[in-house]
Amino acid sequence: MIRSAEIFSSQEHRDMEAIVARYDSPASAILPLFHYIQKIQGYLSEDALTFVAEFVGVPHVRAFEVATYYTMLFTDPPGRHLIQLCRNLSCHVNGAEDILEKLKEELGIQVGGTSGDGLFTLVEVECIGACDLAPAVMVDGDLHGRVSADAVRGILDSYRGKA
Amino acid sequence: MKILTRNIDRPNPAHIDSYLVNEGYVALPRALNEMKPEEVIDEVKFSRLRGRGGAGFPAGMKWDFASRDRRKPKYIICNADEGEPGTFKDRVLIEKDPHAILEGMAIAGYAVGAEYGFIYIRGEYPVGARILERAIAEAEKRSFLGRNILNSGFNFHIVVHRGAGAYICGEETALIESLEGKRGQSRIRPPFPVNVGYSNLPTVVNNVETLASVAPIILRGGNWYANIGTHECPGTKLYSVSGHVRNPGVYELPMGVTLRELVFEHAGGMRENRTFKAAFPGGASSACLDESELDVRLDFNSLAAVGSMLGSGAVMVLDDTADMVKVAHVLIKFFEHESCGKCTPCREGLFWVRRVLDAILEGRGTEADLDLLLDVCEGIRSTSFCGLGEASINPVVSTIKKFRHEYMAYIRGQSLAESSMEEAS
Numbered sequence: 001m002i003r004s005a006e007i008f009s010s011q012e013h014r015d016m017e018a019i020v021a022r023y024d025s026p027a028s029a030i031l032p033l034f035h036y037i038q039k040i041q042g043y044l045s046e047d048a049l050t051f052v053a054e055f056v057g058v059p060h061v062r063a064f065e066v067a068t069y070y071t072m073l074f075t076d077p078p079g080r081h082l083i084q085l086c087r088n089l090s091c092h093v094n095g096a097e098d099i100l101e102k103l104k105e106e107l108g109i110q111v112g113g114t115s116g117d118g119l120f121t122l123v124e125v126e127c128i129g130a131c132d133l134a135p136a137v138m139v140d141g142d143l144h145g146r147v148s149a150d151a152v153r154g155i156l157d158s159y160r161g162k163a
Numbered sequence: 164m165k166i167l168t169r170n171i172d173r174p175n176p177a178h179i180d181s182y183l184v185n186e187g188y189v190a191l192p193r194a195l196n197e198m199k200p201e202e203v204i205d206e207v208k209f210s211r212l213r214g215r216g217g218a219g220f221p222a223g224m225k226w227d228f229a230s231r232d233r234r235k236p237k238y239i240i241c242n243a244d245e246g247e248p249g250t251f252k253d254r255v256l257i258e259k260d261p262h263a264i265l266e267g268m269a270i271a272g273y274a275v276g277a278e279y280g281f282i283y284i285r286g287e288y289p290v291g292a293r294i295l296e297r298a299i300a301e302a303e304k305r306s307f308l309g310r311n312i313l314n315s316g317f318n319f320h321i322v323v324h325r326g327a328g329a330y331i332c333g334e335e336t337a338l339i340e341s342l343e344g345k346r347g348q349s350r351i352r353p354p355f356p357v358n359v360g361y362s363n364l365p366t367v368v369n370n371v372e373t374l375a376s377v378a379p380i381i382l383r384g385g386n387w388y389a390n391i392g393t394h395e396c397p398g399t400k401l402y403s404v405s406g407h408v409r410n411p412g413v414y415e416l417p418m419g420v421t422l423r424e425l426v427f428e429h430a431g432g433m434r435e436n437r438t439f440k441a442a443f444p445g446g447a448s449s450a451c452l453d454e455s456e457l458d459v460r461l462d463f464n465s466l467a468a469v470g471s472m473l474g475s476g477a478v479m480v481l482d483d484t485a486d487m488v489k490v491a492h493v494l495i496k497f498f499e500h501e502s503c504g505k506c507t508p509c510r511e512g513l514f515w516v517r518r519v520l521d522a523i524l525e526g527r528g529t530e531a532d533l534d535l536l537l538d539v540c541e542g543i544r545s546t547s548f549c550g551l552g553e554a555s556i557n558p559v560v561s562t563i564k565k566f567r568h569e570y571m572a573y574i575r576g577q578s579l580a581e582s583s584m585e586e587a588s
């Protein structure tokens with residue numbers, strides 16, 4: 001039994017109750033709860049999965065299955081900022097590969113890796129619905145469009161200052 | 164002709180006051196006060212509006228099925244998963260005209276007898292999700308949503324539900340699974356969601372663009388709408404144009420515009436000194452068109468007639484710099500990654516197709532591999548459990564058929580020019 005007080009503040013607990021209350025069926029709140037927890041804790045810890053499963057009344061394995069199915073959910077802590085580079089067609093034909101090379105070089109990591117300072121995790125994603133702005137990169141929730149290899153360092157720097 | 168994009172160039176377009184300027188929330192009270200639910204459905208039937216999510220199913224008919232099912236509660240789901248590569252038109256509607264979607268959903272709810280709606284929006288659209296939530300709050304404040312809407316006795320509540328990165332969740336039954344807090348994997352159909360949907364209850368799933376077309380239809384009448392576009396595919400369509408055109412973007416045009424007109428008159432044509440080579444007219448799931456097909460009309464029927472499809476209207480345009488083998492490889496990697504893994508032909512087949520393409524690209528391919536690819540692709544197409552697998556092979560098959568010489572160049576280890584000369588001799 002995970003006591004919510006061990007991993008969430010009382011305000012957070014109330015927020016999560018409000019999320020569950022939006023649905024007739026509590027299990028529907030699993031994804032929204034995961035988004036909420038990932039936002040405040042950065043990833044979905046084992047304790048968080050256990051908590052959510054109990055909170056909505058499903059077996060633990062169900063929470064685990066869902067958490068590992070979706071590419072935007074992390075069961076291991078990623079870097080502080082998540083860089084998602086689109087590798088689909090419109091970005092591909094507009095130079096996404098050059099950007100990938102530049103990102104790897106600047107961060108000294110491969111796709112899937114986290115930079116040594118723990119600041120950035122780099123992943124490739126499928127079309128993010130910004131093909132009119134190809135090549136497109138999303139950092140956290142921010143969309144960067146028509147990115148050139150030369151612009152990569154500036155974009156990274158703008159996050160280096162942030163917490 | 165601007166129907167769906169009528170509001171997007173206003174200052175602060177997402178705000179409810181911007182929406183109200185242009186007959187916003189006029190159709191909803193008209194439906195609630197002056198029309199019976201059946202009359203609303205009839206009007207949508209007269210319009211012959213076909214679903215914009217990809218399959219082109221008649222919206223009025225879908226609503227009719229759901230309305231005839233007497234079980235309650237019923238649900239309206241707005242499919243805002245927009246995952247088909249090359250598609251970004253729903254994003255524009257969500258960010259620039261969210262109230263048009265909400266009004267369409269409320270009208271759909273009244274028509275079929277549903278009090279609850281969900282907007283399933285892809286996780287990659289956090290900005291859109293916030294805009295929709297704000298719009299719902301605005302609409303509730305003015306009694307366009309919520310309990311007892313405009314004193315009509317009709318209740319309709321909408322919840323925004325974010326996905327988390329899975330293309331298959333755009334498929335309506337996988338979407339419902341995901342909404343129920345499960346892994347998003349397709350269910351067998353039939354039964355269809357109109358009878359057995361969310362929580363096994365009657366559920367209408369419609370695309371964002373479909374729902375945004377509803378209020379104008381109620382306002383001006385189904386016959387008005389039916390006279391726009393082509394007879395089989397009425398109305399305007401939002402085409403998402405991207406790739407190698409000068410002005411990528413969303414263009415609203417009457418259904419049935421030709422590929423040539425869309426690319427050269429609206430999207431600014433090709434980049435300087437470049438020529439048109441190919442286009443995928445319906446995203447990654449569609450068969451490509453080549454130069455000889457520039458005059459094909461971009462509607463459901465015309466594209467099906469040439470062995471391709473309109474899908475979501477994602478037109479990805481390629482010029483003479485595009486390497487069609489690499490293009491097919493990029494697209495097959497996408498499907499391989501997004502296969503939900505439930506059935507073998509799609510899960511295993513796509514892996515092998517990708518491996519053979521790897522080999523060809525690395526110069527280890529043979530001509531026999533092309534027949535092998537076509538064979539495996541046919542197996543995937545004909546035996547996959549859902550639409551993802553069925554359509555996934557279209558880019559590979561169509562590029563082999565239309566650009567075989569580019570594959571042959573890799574196989575012979577020659578440049579494209581050398582290989583073409585050999586073919587010609």
Ligand SMILES: Cc1cc2nc3c(=O)[nH]c(=O)nc-3n(C[C@H](O)[C@H](O)[C@H](O)COP(=O)(O)O)c2cc1C
Pocket residue numbers: 213214215216217218219220222242243244245246247330331332333334335336368369370371373374549550551
């Ligand atoms: C693999 C796959 C992905 C799909 N993705 C979407 C999508 O992102 N958005 C959408 O509206 N429909 C998508 N569809 C179509 C839906 O299953 C469904 O037909 C549609 O939402 C119905 O709405 P409509 O009748 O208004 O088009 C997809 C279908 C398949 C097979």
Ligand code: SF4
Pocket residue numbers: 331349501502503504505506507509510547548549550551552553
């Ligand atoms: S065809 Fe592919 S996506 Fe569809 S059920 Fe089978 S494995 Fe899943």
Ligand code: FES
Pocket residue numbers: 086087088089090091092126127128129130131134135136248249250
């Ligand atoms: S292909 Fe990259 S955003 Fe669509």
